[in-house]
Amino acid sequence: MTAGPVPAADPDIQPDTVHSDPPPGSDAAGPDVAHHNSFRESRQRVDSGVALMGNVGGDFTYLNISGWTDEATERILKPRLREGPYPAKEVRDRLYGFVEPPAYARCRKALDSRIVLLRARAGTGAGTAAFALLAERHGEDGVTGLDAMADLSVWRPKAGRGYLLQGLPAASARSLDEVRLAGLADALRAAGAHLVVTMAQEARLPSDTGRWEEVHLAPGPHEVAERRLLLLAADGRLDSEQLNAALEHLASPACTEYLSTHPLPGDAVDLADGLRQSAETSAPIKVVLDDLLTGTADAARSALVQARHSPDRVALMAAVALLAGQDRTVIEQFATAMRPLLGARATRTVVHGEDSEHQLPDVLGPSFEDRLEAIGARPLAPRTSPADRYRYPVQSIVFSGKHRSATLLRHLWLDFEGMPDVLWGSLEQLRYQPGLDVAAGVAIGRVLAHATGPGALTQLHRFASSGDRWRRRLVAVALGEIVQHPLVSGAVKEQMRRWSRSSSAVLRCTVAETCAGSYGLARPAAALKLLDTILEGSSTELDDKLRAAVSFALGALLTEEGNHMEVLETVTRWLETGRGTPRHTLAVHVIHSLCLSTFPQPGAPGAVRITLAQTLERHPVQGFSLVVQGLDDPATYEAVARGLGRVEAEPDTFRRTAFDHLLSELSRIARHRPGVIRLLLGRHRDHMNASRRGNAS
Numbered sequence: 071m072t073a074g075p076v077p078a079a080d081p082d083i084q085p086d087t088v089h090s091d092p093p094p095g096s097d098a099a100g101p102d103v104a105h106h107n108s109f110r111e112s113r114q115r116v117d118s119g120v121a122l123m124g125n126v127g128g129d130f131t132y133l134n135i136s137g138w139t140d141e142a143t144e145r146i147l148k149p150r151l152r153e154g155p156y157p158a159k160e161v162r163d164r165l166y167g168f169v170e171p172p173a174y175a176r177c178r179k180a181l182d183s184r185i186v187l188l189r190a191r192a193g194t195g196a197g198t199a200a201f202a203l204l205a206e207r208h209g210e211d212g213v214t215g216l217d218a219m220a221d222l223s224v225w226r227p228k229a230g231r232g233y234l235l236q237g238l239p240a241a242s243a244r245s246l247d248e249v250r251l252a253g254l255a256d257a258l259r260a261a262g263a264h265l266v267v268t269m270a271q272e273a274r275l276p277s278d279t280g281r282w283e284e285v286h287l288a289p290g291p292h293e294v295a296e297r298r299l300l301l302l303a304a305d306g307r308l309d310s311e312q313l314n315a316a317l318e319h320l321a322s323p324a325c326t327e328y329l330s331t332h333p334l335p336g337d338a339v340d341l342a343d344g345l346r347q348s349a350e351t352s353a354p355i356k357v358v359l360d361d362l363l364t365g366t367a368d369a370a371r372s373a374l375v376q377a378r379h380s381p382d383r384v385a386l387m388a389a390v391a392l393l394a395g396q397d398r399t400v401i402e403q404f405a406t407a408m409r410p411l412l413g414a415r416a417t418r419t420v421v422h423g424e425d426s427e428h429q430l431p432d433v434l435g436p437s438f439e440d441r442l443e444a445i446g447a448r449p450l451a452p453r454t455s456p457a458d459r460y461r462y463p464v465q466s467i468v469f470s471g472k473h474r475s476a477t478l479l480r481h482l483w484l485d486f487e488g489m490p491d492v493l494w495g496s497l498e499q500l501r502y503q504p505g506l507d508v509a510a511g512v513a514i515g516r517v518l519a520h521a522t523g524p525g526a527l528t529q530l531h532r533f534a535s536s537g538d539r540w541r542r543r544l545v546a547v548a549l550g551e552i553v554q555h556p557l558v559s560g561a562v563k564e565q566m567r568r569w570s571r572s573s574s575a576v577l578r579c580t581v582a583e584t585c586a587g588s589y590g591l592a593r594p595a596a597a598l599k600l601l602d603t604i605l606e607g608s609s610t611e612l613d614d615k616l617r618a619a620v621s622f623a624l625g626a627l628l629t630e631e632g633n634h635m636e637v638l639e640t641v642t643r644w645l646e647t648g649r650g651t652p653r654h655t656l657a658v659h660v661i662h663s664l665c666l667s668t669f670p671q672p673g674a675p676g677a678v679r680i681t682l683a684q685t686l687e688r689h690p691v692q693g694f695s696l697v698v699q700g701l702d703d704p705a706t707y708e709a710v711a712r713g714l715g716r717v718e719a720e721p722d723t724f725r726r727t728a729f730d731h732l733l734s735e736l737s738r739i740a741r742h743r744p745g746v747i748r749l750l751l752g753r754h755r756d757h758m759n760a761s762r763r764g765n766a767s
Contacts, residue, residue: 141502142543142583144675146626147512149588151215151236151554153596155632156201158211164201165210167298167339169289171199177284178203184258184265185251187238187279190286191271195335197236199286200266204232207264215592218556222267223250230262237556238269248278255282291329291338295320298342312349319345319355328359337362340472364446365471370478373446374486381412383445384482388493390447390467391479392513393506397464398449400503402438408496446470476516483517490529497533497544507544514544515551519558526558527565534569534580539615542576546583553589562589563596570603575613578604582619586626594633597623598640605644605652612652620656625669625676631688638685638692645699645706654705661696661706665713682713683720686727694735701745711749 148160171194180186181203190196204213208231216225216235223245227233258265268286275283296317303313319325320341329338344358363369377383385408389401442448452465469475483490497510518526530548533541553562566584569577581600584590590597601620605612624641627633641660644653663669664685670676686693700710717723724730733750740746 142539143505143508144622145505145508146586146591146629146677147508147547147550147588149550149554149592151218151556152592153215153217154592154594155211155231156213156215156234157630157632158209161201161205161210161213164198165205167294167301168198168202169294169297169335170202171195171289172287173284174199174202177286178206180282180284181207181264181266183282184255184263185282186266187246187275187283188266188268188286189271189273189275189283190268191288193334193336194286194288196268196286197234198335200234200236200268203266204234204264208232217559217593219560222246222254225254226257227261227263227265233258233263233265235265235267238267238273239556240270240273243269243273243275246279247276251279251282288333288335291333291335291341292320292326294335294338295325295329295342295345298339299345302342302346308346308349312346316342316345316349319348319358322355324355324359328362332362344472361470362472364469365473365477367477367481369471370474370481373474373478374482377445381409382441385409385412385496386441386447387445387478388482388496390442390445390469391475391482392493392497393509394468394475394513395466396503396506396509398438398467400500400506401467403500404496407499408492411492411495442467446474475513479513480517480520484521494529494532502538502540507540508547511544511547512551515548518548519552519555527552527561530565535574535576537576539579539583542580542583545580546587546589549584550588554592566600567603570600575616579613579616579619582616582623586619586623590623590627591630591633594627594630594636597627598636602640602644602653605656612655617652617656617659621659621670622675624660625674625678628669628676628680629678634680634685635689635692638689638696642692642696642699645696645703649703649705658703658705661700662709664696665700665706665709682710683717683723683727686717686729686732687723690728690732694732697732698736698739698743698746701749702743703745707745707748711752714749 177186177188177199186200186203188196188200201213213232213234214229216233218235218237218239219242220235222235222238222242254265299308299313299316299320302308303310308316325341325345328341332338332341340362341358344362345355347353348355348358373387374384377387382405385405386401388408389404393400393404439449447467447469450466450468469478483493500506518530530545534545536542549562549566553559566581566589570581572578582604585597585600601623604616604620624637627637641657644657645661647653647657660669663671664680665682668679668681670679672679682693682697685696697710697714700706717727718729736746737750740750
């Protein structure tokens with residue numbers, strides 16, 4: 071998961087102008103004027119903006135979105151661990167360069183019994199092997215992730231798919247005796263499903279579970295690196311000459327020695343990528359290996375020890391580690407803010423051999439490039455930023471080591487007293503910069519995933535309760551990162567549950583922002599329940615920022631096709647709650663957007679935008695329910711009627727949505743649906759008037 075600059079939507083979205091009457095000649099005006107006038111005074115007012123029902127001629131503010139004036143990165147991070155179906159592309163990418171580990175043949179045979187309990191050390195590729203085992207049986211689109219906290223003694227499969235539970239907790243492992251596993255295996259066999267469970271090497275299983283258990287060992291690192299290089303060549307990223315050079319380097323004593331001390335698959339992949347860069351740039355192999363070695367935990371600790379007498383170097387290290395990929399100006403600002411905070415907590419030490427009387431003051435200090443070189447960091451070439459609408463030039467700062475940022479920040483944050491407060495205080499002094507919240511959120515999440523103690527997540531509260539959206543977004547990104555670590559996922563879910571019921575609208579905003587990312591995409595059903603709880607805890611009139619955050623979360627969930635039905639069902643259910651409730655207000659906004667333009671609205675954040683026509687075509691059952699409920703609600707009748715009119719008027723969408731069948735179904739249920747009756751009568755009048763005009767001409 072990268073944390074570099076990313077595209078951001080224009081935050082300065084202005085509401086449309088509201089007209090109480092349709093402009094002359096607009097398609098909104100028609101023969102049903104009397105019906106329109108009867109609804110003219112029906113309106114829903116909120117603190118800012120107004121939600122109206124009736125004919126409004128196309129310019130309508132269904133949702134005051136002033137909450138979007140808060141600046142924050144709109145990037146949606148994809149989860150690595152999911153509780154639900156994995157997209158086929160993710161499985162395919164995960165298996166890129168896969169090398170069968172030593173126990174793979176045994177695991178394949180063991181899976182005939184429907185269950186494999188795979189014990190492995192961290193970093194040995196057990197998860198990838200599990201994906202491969204399940205993809206062999208059910209295809210790349212047939213893998214479903216399970217919650218690590220799921221109780222397998224009572225869980226049962228719902229479909230003939232491959233199920234994957236990664237990181238089984240020790241307590242759950244102890245409860246899986248032969249009787250429970252045999253019952254689960256029977257259920258899997260009946261459903262045509264398979265289950266692979268990964269667990270830590272030290273996890274203890276009951277003694278009678280041996281026939282389901284396998285020990286995973288990492289594949290040979292040389293084989294992994296070679297496979298990676300061959301694939302890079304097959305993809306056209308290395309020509310034959312470059313491939314031969316890379317393979318020769320891989321067989322060299324230096325690389326062989328490196329892999330003997332760094333034998334994990336990830337180390338081999340890093341080496342292969344370094345060899346590719348070396349082949350492309352003719353960089354010496356020593357440079358490649360030195361670059362890899364500077365990212366080790368020992369190198370990070372050594373660097374911190376060497377810099378401990380220099381607040382400037384420690385501050386700059388923290389800035390580069392915490393704000394990966396950010397512009398040099400942001401790095402400089404953070405280091406400048408952190409220096410006095412470090413100085414305030416520093417104690418004086420005697421440095422022997424210094425002759426201060428003969429030292430001349432240096433008012434400027436070393437140049438920025440010299441200081442970067444001193445801590446092992448470097449500037450990248452300037453480039454145009456994709457993270458802001460102005461497309462200004464930026465120059466990112468990175469450490470030379472592949473993993474140095476992560477390891478250094480973790481030790482800095484967790485091993486030195488008071489350092490978290492210093493880092494939070496420095497972040498608090500920064501103004502928002504595009505991508506800052508995502509970069510810092512990912513880095514902090516990775517650190518806190520290793521923190522211990524019941525109060526590990528409490529330090530997020532100061533930013534989670536901030537009035538600035540980018541700070542809340544930072545916490546949302548951090549929580550999305552932390553929850554992907556099974557040992558601490560339960561604590562994150564409990565934190566989300568508490569905040570979703572908080573009396574603070576700001577904390578509920580943070581929960582919605584968290585649902586609008588990897589947390590929500592990994593757990594769409596749970597995310598929709600949280601959004602439902604957020605709105606239940608709101609006052610009668612929905613807070614602007616909370617409204618915008620929930621809308622953003624719904625749009626984020628819609629970026630994946632598998633979530634569309636649940637989102638549509640949720641919005642329809644919210645519309646049924648009745649006028650005056652926060653759920654109804656938000657549902658009105660979604661339906662107006664869906665029927666008259668797109669949801670999310672043009673200009674609002676969202677990589678995927680859906681229309682009423684697409685909804686009726688792809689999800690006819692949910693689309694029909696939404697149309698019926700929308701026609702029966704005075705706040706959404708006009709929007710749904712106009713949306714259906716547009717679908718009917720376009721021959722292609724008429725055919726793709728099976729609109730004639732939709733009309734027949736509406737006619738069938740119309741007796742007890744006043745909104746449906748109104749639509750059908752109005753449509754009949756329109757056709758009669760059109761026929762008369764045709765005859766008169």
